[in-house]
Amino acid sequence: MRKIIFLSFVLFTMLSCNKDDKIVPNGDNEPDVTLNNTVNNFVWKAMNSWYNWQENVTNLADSKDDNINDYYTFLNSYSTPNSLFESLKHADDDFSWFIEDYVAQQQQFQGISKTFGFRPSLVRVGTTNYVIIYIQHVSDNSPADLAGFKRGDIINAINGTVMTLDNYKNVLNGYYEETAEFSFTEKDGQTFKEKKTITQAVVSDNPVYLTKVFDNINGKKVGYIVYNGFRSSYNDELNAAFAELKAAGVQELVLDLRINGGGSVETSAYLASMIRNEAGTDKFAELRFNQKHAQYNEPYYFNNTLNVYDAEGKKVSEEAINRLPGISRLYVLASSSTASASEMIINGLRPFIEVKVVGTKTVGKNEGSITLYDSPTSDYTNPNTANSTHKMAMQPIVFQIYNKLDQNDYGEGFEPNILIEEWKYWDNILPFGDENEIVLKTALDDIRGVSAKSPYEVKSFERIDINLSTNKFEQEMYIDNHYFEK
Numbered sequence: 001m002r003k004i005i006f007l008s009f010v011l012f013t014m015l016s017c018n019k020d021d022k023i024v025p026n027g028d029n030e031p032d033v034t035l036n037n038t039v040n041n042f043v044w045k046a047m048n049s050w051y052n053w054q055e056n057v058t059n060l061a062d063s064k065d066d067n068i069n070d071y072y073t074f075l076n077s078y079s080t081p082n083s084l085f086e087s088l089k090h091a092d093d094d095f096s097w098f099i100e101d102y103v104a105q106q107q108q109f110q111g112i113s114k115t116f117g118f119r120p121s122l123v124r125v126g127t128t129n130y131v132i133i134y135i136q137h138v139s140d141n142s143p144a145d146l147a148g149f150k151r152g153d154i155i156n157a158i159n160g161t162v163m164t165l166d167n168y169k170n171v172l173n174g175y176y177e178e179t180a181e182f183s184f185t186e187k188d189g190q191t192f193k194e195k196k197t198i199t200q201a202v203v204s205d206n207p208v209y210l211t212k213v214f215d216n217i218n219g220k221k222v223g224y225i226v227y228n229g230f231r232s233s234y235n236d237e238l239n240a241a242f243a244e245l246k247a248a249g250v251q252e253l254v255l256d257l258r259i260n261g262g263g264s265v266e267t268s269a270y271l272a273s274m275i276r277n278e279a280g281t282d283k284f285a286e287l288r289f290n291q292k293h294a295q296y297n298e299p300y301y302f303n304n305t306l307n308v309y310d311a312e313g314k315k316v317s318e319e320a321i322n323r324l325p326g327i328s329r330l331y332v333l334a335s336s337s338t339a340s341a342s343e344m345i346i347n348g349l350r351p352f353i354e355v356k357v358v359g360t361k362t363v364g365k366n367e368g369s370i371t372l373y374d375s376p377t378s379d380y381t382n383p384n385t386a387n388s389t390h391k392m393a394m395q396p397i398v399f400q401i402y403n404k405l406d407q408n409d410y411g412e413g414f415e416p417n418i419l420i421e422e423w424k425y426w427d428n429i430l431p432f433g434d435e436n437e438i439v440l441k442t443a444l445d446d447i448r449g450v451s452a453k454s455p456y457e458v459k460s461f462e463r464i465d466i467n468l469s470t471n472k473f474e475q476e477m478y479i480d481n482h483y484f485e486k
Contacts, residue, residue: 033072039374039392040075043084046372046380052397053090054290060088081392095365095397102371102383102393109231109263117142117203118149119259120175122464123426124165125189131163131464132156132189134426137228137259139205143198149182152429156190157183168464187427207231207260211241212433213248218448223250223324224440226432227271230263230341235270235319236308242274242322251326254443255345256333256432258359258422262340265368265401265479266307269300270321272348275330276302277323284348287368287399287479329354331443334416339363344401346414351404357416358443364413367397370479399479418442423463 035041047060054060065071078084082098089096099105107113117139124131133155138145156162158174159181174180179199186193207229214222223245227238245253253275265287272284286299308317332338332346334357343362349355372394373386386393402408420442422429430437435444445451 031068031072033069033076035072036076037081038387039081039390040078040084042374042376042380042387042392043081043394044075044088045376046374046394047085047088047396049292049379050290050370050372050396050398051088051090051096052290052367052399053093054292057088057090085394089396093397095367096369097395099371099391099393099395101391102373102386103391105371105393105395106383114200114202115139115142116144116175116180116198116200118144120155121423121426122168123423124462124464129164129166130156130189131165131168132185132426133163134423134429136422136429137209137432139203140209142203143201147196147198149196149198151431154185154187154189154427155182156185189427205229206237207234207263208237208241210256210433211244213245213250214435214444217252217444220251220447221249222252222254222444222447223248224254224256224433226256228260230260230265230267230271232264232267232307233309235267235306238267238271239274239306239319239322242324246322246324250324252329252331252447253324253327254331254333254440256440257338257342257345258333258335258439259337260339260342261337261363262342262344262365265300265341265344268341268344268348270303270306272345273303273306273321274323275327275345276349276352277325277327278302278352282352283404285344286402288402289399293398327353329356331356331358331446333439333443334359334362334414335422336360336363340365340368343410343414347401347403347407347410350407356418356443356446357414358418358420358446359416359439360419360421361415362410362413364411366408366410367400368479369395369397369399371395418446421463 044060044065048054048062048064051057051060059074064074075084078087082100085098118135119137120133121136122131122133135149135151135153135155137151138149158171160183161167161171162183163171179197181195181197183195184193185191205228207227208225209228210224210226212224214224225241225245255275265285269284282302283299284302286297288297304321305318306321307315308319310316330349330353332355334342339362343365346355346357346362347366370381371383372380373383374380374390374392375382375385375387378385383393400408420439422439425438433440435441
């Protein structure tokens with residue numbers, strides 16, 4: 001079911017802030033120092049209240065604003081709210097960010113962004129000086145899709161300039177332009193094939209990209225799902241996909257999370273409940289906040305029902321979760337883009353069933369965030385009461401996540417049980433769901449009980465590690481608003 005995506009998640013008003021938002025000067029004197037930018041005050045106050053590492057950051061100490069002149073002097077030493085925010089981040093924090101426009105951020109959380117609609121990966125062509133893009137994924141009904149871009153297509157030039165080790169970073173600037181021309185090659189990465197010019201447009205993805213059943217893999221029925229984002233507006237589509245697998249009687253499950261950077265914590269718990277057949281009181285995961293908000297430290301359990309949301313994110317109904325009976329082993333296809341709520345699936349299910357990671361090492365994001373707005377009356381959580389003079393906000397890490405066994409030790413990512421690097425086969429990238437697609441084949445061969453053998457020669461030995469995503473929020477794990485209604 002195609003939907004207009006819910007554009008924001010709103011945390012309900014909370015009364016947990018430990019300090020008043022009003023700054024009271026020492027004694028009866030008015031402050032001598034004038035605050036240059038009131039947004040800086042919002043940044044400090046909100047971080048002081050919610051930040052996961054608040055107690056470990058000297059400049060976030062509760063006493064920092066006791067003297068108003070000293071406090072204003074401190075805030076004025078930062079020319080922009082963003083620079084202040086960056087200075088307040090802990091050394092272990094790789095994922096908090098400052099938001100210049102929270103409306104755009106809210107859209108991108110739900111997979112809505114202005115984009116060409118294809119996901120690129122860069123590889124050096126063997127030992128040559130040339131660099132190519134192979135297309136990992138094309139979003140349905142995107143400009144790229146409508147122009148005939150396909151997974152596995154090879155691009156060696158943008159706007160007429162061929163990419164090399166010396167110039168590829170500059171050439172890639174074309175990927176961010178409104179309109180760009182892409183040059184396609186044959187499988188050698190050099191022989192010209194055709195050019196296509198496309199213009200960016202607003203694209204919204206259904207993250208449940210593909211559902212398929214393999215009827216006879218070593219005598220078993222194997223279910224396969226390509227799932228690209230934990231977007232709560234598509235909970236019912238995900239449940240419908242599992243209804244198909246359940247009706248087919250699958251005995252094994254391969255969950256393709258290679259381009260899934262995360263999303264809704266609640267949706268992650270629903271997916272886990274679809275995979276594990278037993279519900280009841282078992283704990284899938286637990287969120288832990290800082291001491292100022294420890295009242296929200298509550299577990300997510302395996303559920304029998306899920307919430308269905310309308311286009312505005314309002315709960316409209318509930319559905320019984322379609323559980324797969326008899327799944328005792330899960331194969332997760334992973335990559336260096338697999339993060340957050342995807343890793344939550346791996347960590348949360350491991351105490352209950354065997355989880356085999358196939359592909360490459362995951363990102364390592366065992367923590368999550370909420371959006372903080374310039375709305376002190378709601379403890380900075382409600383955009384409806386935010387300061388209307390600007391759209392700046394923050395997305396700081398505010399909780400850590402643990403499984404039933406109190407495990408949270410995947411900050412460096414999950415190493416694969418079976419290593420297979422897709423990019424080495426860039427000249428023969430097959431469609432998702434093709435039984436011979438190299439990463440999927442590796443998982444299916446393990447189910448068969450044989451070692452994976454590729455019929456293709458490895459053509460490249462160097463991946464170009466550069467982030468070409470147009471969605472800066474894709475590696476996020478966030479809380480839906482009703483979490484705080486408990």
